[in-house]
Amino acid sequence: MTIYNFSAGPAVLPKPVLEKAQEELVNYKSSQMSVMELSHRSVLFDEIIKNAEKLLRELMDIPENYKVLFLQGGASLQFTMIPLNLAQGKKALYVNTGAWAKKAISAAKQIEDVEVEVIASSEDKNFTYIPKITKDMVDQDAAYLHITTNETIGGIRYTDIPDTGDVPLIADMSSNILANDYNVSDFGIIYAGAQKNIGPAGLTVVIIREDLIKEGQNIPPMLDYSVLAANDSMYNTPPTYAIYIAGLVFEWLKDLGGLDEVLKQDQEKAQLLYDYIDSTDFYISPVAKEDRSITNVPFITGDDELDKKFNSEAKNYGFENLKGHRSVGGMRASLYNAFPKEGVEELVKFMKNFEEENKEK
Amino acid sequence: MTIYNFSAGPAVLPKPVLEKAQEELVNYKSSQMSVMELSHRSVLFDEIIKNAEKLLRELMDIPENYKVLFLQGGASLQFTMIPLNLAQGKKALYVNTGAWAKKAISAAKQIEDVEVEVIASSEDKNFTYIPKITKDMVDQDAAYLHITTNETIGGIRYTDIPDTGDVPLIADMSSNILANDYNVSDFGIIYAGAQKNIGPAGLTVVIIREDLIKEGQNIPPMLDYSVLAANDSMYNTPPTYAIYIAGLVFEWLKDLGGLDEVLKQDQEKAQLLYDYIDSTDFYISPVAKEDRSITNVPFITGDDELDKKFNSEAKNYGFENLKGHRSVGGMRASLYNAFPKEGVEELVKFMKNFEEENKEK
Numbered sequence: 194m195t196i197y198n199f200s201a202g203p204a205v206l207p208k209p210v211l212e213k214a215q216e217e218l219v220n221y222k223s224s225q226m227s228v229m230e231l232s233h234r235s236v237l238f239d240e241i242i243k244n245a246e247k248l249l250r251e252l253m254d255i256p257e258n259y260k261v262l263f264l265q266g267g268a269s270l271q272f273t274m275i276p277l278n279l280a281q282g283k284k285a286l287y288v289n290t291g292a293w294a295k296k297a298i299s300a301a302k303q304i305e306d307v308e309v310e311v312i313a314s315s316e317d318k319n320f321t322y323i324p325k326i327t328k329d330m331v332d333q334d335a336a337y338l339h340i341t342t343n344e345t346i347g348g349i350r351y352t353d354i355p356d357t358g359d360v361p362l363i364a365d366m367s368s369n370i371l372a373n374d375y376n377v378s379d380f381g382i383i384y385a386g387a388q389k390n391i392g393p394a395g396l397t398v399v400i401i402r403e404d405l406i407k408e409g410q411n412i413p414p415m416l417d418y419s420v421l422a423a424n425d426s427m428y429n430t431p432p433t434y435a436i437y438i439a440g441l442v443f444e445w446l447k448d449l450g451g452l453d454e455v456l457k458q459d460q461e462k463a464q465l466l467y468d469y470i471d472s473t474d475f476y477i478s479p480v481a482k483e484d485r486s487i488t489n490v491p492f493i494t495g496d497d498e499l500d501k502k503f504n505s506e507a508k509n510y511g512f513e514n515l516k517g518h519r520s521v522g523g524m525r526a527s528l529y530n531a532f533p534k535e536g537v538e539e540l541v542k543f544m545k546n547f548e549e550e551n552k553e554k
Numbered sequence: 555m556t557i558y559n560f561s562a563g564p565a566v567l568p569k570p571v572l573e574k575a576q577e578e579l580v581n582y583k584s585s586q587m588s589v590m591e592l593s594h595r596s597v598l599f600d601e602i603i604k605n606a607e608k609l610l611r612e613l614m615d616i617p618e619n620y621k622v623l624f625l626q627g628g629a630s631l632q633f634t635m636i637p638l639n640l641a642q643g644k645k646a647l648y649v650n651t652g653a654w655a656k657k658a659i660s661a662a663k664q665i666e667d668v669e670v671e672v673i674a675s676s677e678d679k680n681f682t683y684i685p686k687i688t689k690d691m692v693d694q695d696a697a698y699l700h701i702t703t704n705e706t707i708g709g710i711r712y713t714d715i716p717d718t719g720d721v722p723l724i725a726d727m728s729s730n731i732l733a734n735d736y737n738v739s740d741f742g743i744i745y746a747g748a749q750k751n752i753g754p755a756g757l758t759v760v761i762i763r764e765d766l767i768k769e770g771q772n773i774p775p776m777l778d779y780s781v782l783a784a785n786d787s788m789y790n791t792p793p794t795y796a797i798y799i800a801g802l803v804f805e806w807l808k809d810l811g812g813l814d815e816v817l818k819q820d821q822e823k824a825q826l827l828y829d830y831i832d833s834t835d836f837y838i839s840p841v842a843k844e845d846r847s848i849t850n851v852p853f854i855t856g857d858d859e860l861d862k863k864f865n866s867e868a869k870n871y872g873f874e875n876l877k878g879h880r881s882v883g884g885m886r887a888s889l890y891n892a893f894p895k896e897g898v899e900e901l902v903k904f905m906k907n908f909e910e911e912n913k914e915k
Binding site: 215 | 627
């Protein structure tokens with residue numbers, strides 16, 4: 194039985210990346226050392242981190258006036274670091290599009306001298322769409338506007354990036370980084386936990402426009418972008434092995450043809466699934482068509498018992514982690530870059546059979 | 555040529571651990587998934603994290619009223635979290651024994667309403683000894699006393715743990731956790747970056763007495779022990795692969811015979827090197843004999859040019875990362891649990907030859 198891993202994160206990684214990591218695990222480049230054993234100050238690791246940054250810059254076409262940081266703590270620590278670094282004594286604007294946006298909002302509200310304002314929300318329709326943001330909604334005195342470009346749980350994503358005027362746009366891009374056609378220059382900060390499209394859990398990538406890095410703010414050093422940037426992500430020991438794997442993933446993406454090609458494949462995979470869902474009344478996509486995520490595709494039958502049956506049979510069939518998030522139920526297929534197209538074809542086949550067998554109920 | 559890796563961290567890992575990780579990398583326990591691809595909510599990962607905790611509890615004999623947390627951010631983030639969680643509106647006591655103690659002190663001073671007091675220091679003799687701490691030096695109203703049980707750069711360590719009365723003793727044990735005979739119950743909190751004696755960089759282990767976990771303090775969630783503990787280290791996605799490797803290291807330690815046996819081996823390794831240093835005037839250990847670290851052994855010839863020559867020839871001989879920290883110069887042999895005794899024997903052999911060839915100069 195072939196296993197397909199639909200996990201929302203930590204998620205499937207490219208097979209060639211894992212095979213290369215396996216080959217090199219005990220003895221990296223004839224050093225007789227594992228990458229895990231390399232000093233972060235060594236020549237070999239210096240090559241690894243510089244190469245990872247170079248590849249990411251190429252792939253995302255990151256302008257020179259942006260710093261790339263390899264940090265720890267996940268997107269969740271960024272939820273605190275962003276208002277702490279950028280919005281003290283100021284207003285911070287947020288768009289509420291679901292579970293992850295809410296976490297970012299709630300962490301910002303905890304910072305004493307930051308005034309948090311939610312300028313738009315799709316909570317009225319259970320986060321099934323992306324609210325439209327126009328420039329006149331964005332207070333030009335605000336420190337930033339924060340959006341979540343893809344909601345992993347709700348399965349919605351921004352197709353168009355809002356125009357915020359001179360207010361920096363900050364994006365939690367954890368679940369669709371490297372799977373979109375956004376321009377980095379439209380953002381002040383892009384951040385992402387690695388465990389979806391980049392590499393193993395425990396690494397956070399932050400891409401930050403240099404003018405947003407402010408010194409002398411008396412912020413704890415591990416939370417201070419100016420300290421972390423001045424030390425090139427080496428204020429303390431970085432998560433070296435996760436950075437190595439991320440570098441291998443970036444290389445794999447480049448070899449595939451870069452983000453244009455990968456995005457084309459991602460769109461094809463998602464289309465396969467959405468087309469089938471739209472062709473039948475048996476399955477329902479709860480999300481507004483124009484805002485559908487191509488990385489996280491939730492769907493339901495509309496009958497909780499049937500969803501349960503589906504999930505149980507799907508697991509026996511070799512589909513791992515297809516169950517929807519515990520907060521929303523149903524099913525969710527996460528189709529990150531490394532998820533193979535055959536897996537989607539198999540899923541559609543399985544869904545058709547399940548529909549045949551259960552449609553009378 | 556055999557390579558011996560004397561790195562102070564990230565450091566050498568047990569060969570059997572790396573070989574097992576290699577074997578399982580692409581396909582963990584016939585799941586057809588890598589550990590890096592497992593959802594942190596999956597049954598397989600749940601087993602991994604629970605087993606790692608169980609083994610660590612066994613090895614260190616951790617009492618039931620202590621929580622074990624697997625976090626991110628390194629010891630450096632703990633430098634901020636500890637005063638933030640424990641000492642707001644209170645006095646926090648520190649012992650200054652070198653580079654790492656200083657970093658902890660400086661981070662604590664940044665927290666606005668914490669009064670930091672350094673009650674003892676060995677700075678007068680360039681951090682070559684551990685100052686004696688007696689109970690009468692410990693203000694019984696203080697939130698805690700913080701010590702660094704082993705200074706990785708200076709090469710000194712606590713042999714006896716100070717009696718602090720009712721004041722919780724907090725220890726940065728990054729470089730000698732699992733290589734000592736301390737009692738966990740003498741501490742309020744023990745914390746350690748993993749990249750020396752536990753596993754790969756990017757994981758931080760925190761062992762915290764439950765009464766020190768306070769709720770409702772309005773601390774950012776990723777820095778709040780009560781949030782992290784209530785979620786069993788899963789408030790957000792933990793560094794799953796690093797936890798897996800740590801578990802394998804704990805298993806290896808258990809198979810070796812536990813910490814008593816490992817400590818015996820560590821002491822033998824260190825003794826080999828110190829005995830030779832003490833037998834000649836050519837090499838000098840800059841550290842007070844009774845406070846010598848068994849994990850990090852700095853030594854010098856007393857001649858900077860000769861040290862340079864030593865380091866250059868040592869590298870050609872296959873000794874990696876033997877160079878002393880850039881802040882102190884000379885040489886430093888880090889002899890963590892996974893460092894093989896043969897490596898120390900080889901080092902002593904090399905040192906003898908080098909002495910023979912250079913003693914006239």
